[in-house]
Structure formats: C-alpha cells, structure tokens
Amino acid sequence: MxxxxxxxxxxxxxxxxTATATAPASAAYGGPWSSAWGTSPQTPTHTPWFANWSEEGFADQSVRQVIRVGAGGSELRVRVTNLYGKTPLKLTGATVARTAGGAAVQPESVRALRFDGAQSVTVPAGGQLSSDAVALPVKAFEQLTVTFYFEGPTGPATFHNVAMSLSYRATGDHRRDAAADAFAAGPPSLSWSYLAGVDVKNARPGGAGDAGGxxxxxxxxxxxxxxxxxxxxxxxxxxxxxxxxxxxxxxxxxxxxxxxxxxxxxxxxxxxxxxxxxxxxxxxxxxxxxxxxxxxxxxxxxxxxxxxxxxxxxxxxxxxxxxxxxxxxxxxxxxxxxxxxxxxxxxxxxxxxxxxxxxxxxxxxxxxxxxxxxxxxxxxxxxxxxxxxxxxxxxxxxxxxxxxxxxxxxxxxxxxxxxxxxxxxxxxxxxx
CATH class of the missing domain: 3.40.50.1110 (SGNH hydrolase)
Incomplete structure (x- = not known):
C-alpha cells in the first residue's frame, strides 16, 4: 500500500x-497459554549490511537459534512459520533447551519438539504451526536455544533479518548435541529462520516468571x-x-x-x-x-x-x-x-x-x-x-x-x- x-x-x-496452519493467529492463544517471546517474519531476501541464509535456505542442516523469553512458566511451546514460503516446509525434527553459551546447550535440558505427537511436521506454504506442550520449566529472562533439522531442501526461508542474536548452522542432524563443536564450521548469522515465537503455560502469578494475565x-x-x-x-x-x-x-x-x-x-x-x-x-x-x-x-x-x-x-x-x-x-x-x-x-x-x-x-x-x-x-x-x-x-x-x-x-x-x-x-x- x-x-x-x-x-x-x-x-x-x-x-x-494454532495447531492448524489455516486458523487465525489469535486461536493459538487459548486457556493457559501466554506470549513469552516473538518476532516479526520477513520475506527471504539478500541484504547488504550483513549476510543471512534466507535465500539459499537449508538442506541436511541443523539451525541452532538463541532467544530470551520474557515470561516464565511450567511448560512451553514453540511456533514455526512458513509465512513467506512458496512450497510446504518439511521440518524433520527440532529440540529446545536451555542455553549454555554460544551454540552450546545444557545437556539435561534438551527436549524434543513434537507436533501432534510426531517429531516431523510439514508446514504449508503461508502457514504457521505450534508445537505440542514441552515440560521444560523456564524463568523470565532465561535464554533458550531452539534447534531445527531439515533433511531435505527447504527452499528460501521465512526469516527475521535484524535479530541481533547469533544463530548457528551445521551439516547433518545435530539437534540433540549439547556441545557447540558441530556448529563452529562457519560464521554465525544475526538472523532467525522459521522461528515465530514461544508461549508459556501456567506462569507463576506475581513472581519473576509471571506471564501477566x-x-x-x-x-x-x-x-x-x-x-x-x-x-x-x-x-x-x-x-x-x-x-x-x-x-x-x-x-x-x-x-x-x-x-x-x-x-x-x-x-x-x-x-x-x-x-x-x-x-x-x-x-x-x-x-x-x-x-x-x-x-x-x-x-x-x-x-x-x-x-x-x-x-x-x-x-x-x-x-x-x-x-x-x-x-x-x-x-x-x-x-x-x-x-x-x-x-x-x-x-x-x-x-x-x-x-x-x-x-x-x-x-x-x-x-x-x-x-x-x-x-x-x-x-x-x-x-x-x-x-x-x-x-x-x-x-x-x-x-x-x-x-x-x-x-x-x-x-x-x-x-x-x-x-x-x-x-x-x-x-x-x-x-x-
């Protein structure tokens, strides 16, 4: 316009x-779920100020991304976006964990993300999905690491350009790796890819983890x-x-x-x-x-x-x-x-x-x-x-x-x- x-x-x-890609965004928040982190999606594009991976996308690669949540709760779920994708996005698998610095995570905190009980999910072109609830208690201002693994080629990736947070990629399936070794081969990115948001459940009222009503x-x-x-x-x-x-x-x-x-x-x-x-x-x-x-x-x-x-x-x-x-x-x-x-x-x-x-x-x-x-x-x-x-x-x-x-x-x-x-x-x- x-x-x-x-x-x-x-x-x-x-x-x-929602758990279905075609329902309105507001339907994702019902009952006990509250927003803890989110970002605005953008169409894949080359930008001159710093490199990003959006145009090339990913194939047989793990993408590890660090965020900081703004509310705590007893459970969480991760939202995945293919808003600007031209074809369905096959997410082979994903994990969430507490960050341990850089691309490393705390090994005891690694949790698999599932979608209607399955580890793999296909997000329709233009769609968005929420994972199932994950039993990983989090506190407000805690850093989390979300790792996606894409076995097949994704095509250009819906992303957020100026994340000002480091993201890492590695060849092969390293979604459960606690160490950062596999992600050290290439330079990190300052963008997020396919990551839309994190919601929390059953926040503690009045405390540092209060999601706020x-x-x-x-x-x-x-x-x-x-x-x-x-x-x-x-x-x-x-x-x-x-x-x-x-x-x-x-x-x-x-x-x-x-x-x-x-x-x-x-x-x-x-x-x-x-x-x-x-x-x-x-x-x-x-x-x-x-x-x-x-x-x-x-x-x-x-x-x-x-x-x-x-x-x-x-x-x-x-x-x-x-x-x-x-x-x-x-x-x-x-x-x-x-x-x-x-x-x-x-x-x-x-x-x-x-x-x-x-x-x-x-x-x-x-x-x-x-x-x-x-x-x-x-x-x-x-x-x-x-x-x-x-x-x-x-x-x-x-x-x-x-x-x-x-x-x-x-x-x-x-x-x-x-x-x-x-x-x-x-x-x-x-x-x-």
Whole structure:
C-alpha cells in the first residue's frame, strides 16, 4: 500500500497461531497459554549490511537459534512459520533447551519438539504451526536455544533479518548435541529462520516468571530502533529488553514482545524491510490476544529512505508529508482501539549527521513529533526525541543531534546500548 492509496482511502491522506496452519493467529492463544517471546517474519531476501541464509535456505542442516523469553512458566511451546514460503516446509525434527553459551546447550535440558505427537511436521506454504506442550520449566529472562533439522531442501526461508542474536548452522542432524563443536564450521548469522515465537503455560502469578494475565503483554512495534540494530549482539540490550527489565525490577513483570523490523515504514512495503506498518500491524501487533498495550515507533524510514540511493531495498519509497505519516498513525490507533488495545506513541529521534538528513526531512520529523505530543490520539506518549537529543545549537536550531554517548557514530541514526537503555528509561511505566 503506498501513500497515494492511503490518501484516497482516508481523509487528509489517512490511510499466533494454532495447531492448524489455516486458523487465525489469535486461536493459538487459548486457556493457559501466554506470549513469552516473538518476532516479526520477513520475506527471504539478500541484504547488504550483513549476510543471512534466507535465500539459499537449508538442506541436511541443523539451525541452532538463541532467544530470551520474557515470561516464565511450567511448560512451553514453540511456533514455526512458513509465512513467506512458496512450497510446504518439511521440518524433520527440532529440540529446545536451555542455553549454555554460544551454540552450546545444557545437556539435561534438551527436549524434543513434537507436533501432534510426531517429531516431523510439514508446514504449508503461508502457514504457521505450534508445537505440542514441552515440560521444560523456564524463568523470565532465561535464554533458550531452539534447534531445527531439515533433511531435505527447504527452499528460501521465512526469516527475521535484524535479530541481533547469533544463530548457528551445521551439516547433518545435530539437534540433540549439547556441545557447540558441530556448529563452529562457519560464521554465525544475526538472523532467525522459521522461528515465530514461544508461549508459556501456567506462569507463576506475581513472581519473576509471571506471564501477566490475559491482556498484560506489551508489543513494541516499529523499525530498526525497536529491532535493536547497533546493540551488542547476543546481549539482549534492545530497548524492549531494557523496558522489560525495568518492569520486573519494579515488581510489574510482564512480557515485552519485539515486533520491530529494520527499515520498516508506516506507508510503503519493501522487499528488504517487510510489509508496511499498515499491512502488518494486525498480524504482528494485534494478532496476540494477550496484548494490552502497543508502543508505536515508526516514521524514520518514511522520511529518510527517499533521500538515499534507490536499490531493491529502498525502491518504492516516495517522499511523504507529515500529514500522510500522521494519517497512517491514526489508522493504526483506530485498529488497536477497536480491539481494546492501548497505544503509546513514540516520538521520532533526531538523525542529523546521518547521510540521509535533509532540511525538508527535519521539517517533517518536527511536525510529526509535534502531533504525537499534542494531537491527543494516543493513550500516552514516550518522548524519545527529547530524551536522546543533545542541546541544540541556537544558531542552527534544526540541526538537532543525538547525544554522542547514545548514538552509533557510523550512521548517527541508530543507538548503541546506552541509547537503548535511555529509551527504556524514558517510559512512564504507569502508561503501560
């Protein structure tokens, strides 16, 4: 959906999962199940910033992936996605275990994943499946390792690009290996493949493992600033991670689910950066019935991508106005409110110093942020712009930059660990 389409549709330019692949995502959460971890799927593609395995897929290979759950429980289940697959996906077998560092796992914790009692399962093209319940008690903030083994060729793999967590692969079936030896042959990836989410069951109420009840999950929805590009890989220091730690430290433990996609835009799709926020919001943010609040941080890429070189990643990025971005926000807010979900609006941080900065873009960013703060459409506001910004030069009031201790010097666009922690610290926890 492009900006012109939205303009026609809305005044002023307005614009997971069951054991069967064809049922709606919301049907995956019933009874005692709650979200503990999730990510947003993307279509297979080559990206220039770091290599991934999505286009080639896997054949006679084991793929070992590390995640950190945000809620604990007595049992868990793993969700597998073939959302962008063109053919059925044959998963020969899989395991889940507690992480022991790198590609190693704690041997006594290794559990086989089964699907309707079987170790192997076929996920239809465009489908998603949940495993059977696994008796592996987990705590909030514990790292888990999921290992998939694909005997036959998978074809291009549905994946999540900017995981900022290391994944490993090995030739042959090594799903039960506790040691990391077989996975040391090649470089790891910073992406997840075929992995959609983890749910937990029978969380302990009020404790560190509390999954938080029926509507207490927070979804952080956005672009690379939500995905955590620039954070230390494997350290779980994205802003949603830091926000979850703050909540737990203050006795308000609840899962914060990351639905960011690096490069994502409010108004337009991209081969590399996923479907637009308008296209994926219902699935990635509202498709979890236990979500009570969404934090919306999008718009930077709508502004900056038209200013840079156009390639297969940025093609279809027309220049947009503040009114068009705001109209997109209004549509997302309406969709959330229709489902009884609160929306916290996040202001767009500065990016002066980036090669994509222009005076026009700064005018758009300023206008959008003014509306976020004063428009009254959101249920609350978190002001990343003011928290991250360095003091402005009075002689150059538009040239606002992010504080040096927060921003990556390589692009003046993304944060390092300190910046993401400052973003998490900016929240009024009562707004959640």
């Amino acid at each position: 492009n900006a012109k389409t939205i303009a026609l549709a809305v005044p002023l330019a307005a614009a997971l999962l 029926s509507r207490k999950a927070v979804v952080a929805f956005g672009d690379s600033l939500t995905d955590g590009f620039g954070a230390t890989p494997g350290a779980d220091r994205r802003y949603p991670d830091e926000l979850a730690k703050r909540l737990a430290a203050e006795g308000r433990s609840r899962p914060v689910l990351n639905a960011g996609i690096g490069g994502n835009k409010v108004l337009n799709d991209s081969d590399c950066f996923g479907e637009s926020a308008l296209s994926r919001f219902r699935r990635d943010a509202l498709g979890r019935p236990d979500v009570g609040t969404v934090v919306l941080l999008e718009g930077t890429n709508d502004i900056v991508q038209p200013e840079g070189p156009q390639d297969h990643c940025t093609a279809g990025s027309p220049k947009v106005t503040a009114e068009e971005i705001i109209a997109g926000y209004r549509q997302l807010i309406r969709e959330a409110h229709t489902r009884g979900v609160r929306v916290i609006g996040a202001t767009i941080p500065p990016f002066h110093g980036s090669k994509y900065w222009t005076e026009r873009g700064e005018d758009v960013r300023t206008a959008v942020n003014h509306w976020i703060r004063t428009g009254g459409a959101y249920d609350g506001v978190v002001d990343f712009d003011r928290v991250l910004a360095a003091p402005a030069d009075p002689a150059r009031p538009k040239e606002v930059k992010v504080k040096e201790e927060y921003v990556l010097e390589m692009d003046h666009l993304h944060m390092k660990d300190a910046g993401y922690k400052a973003m998490a610290d900016a929240f009024d926890l009562n707004s959640l």
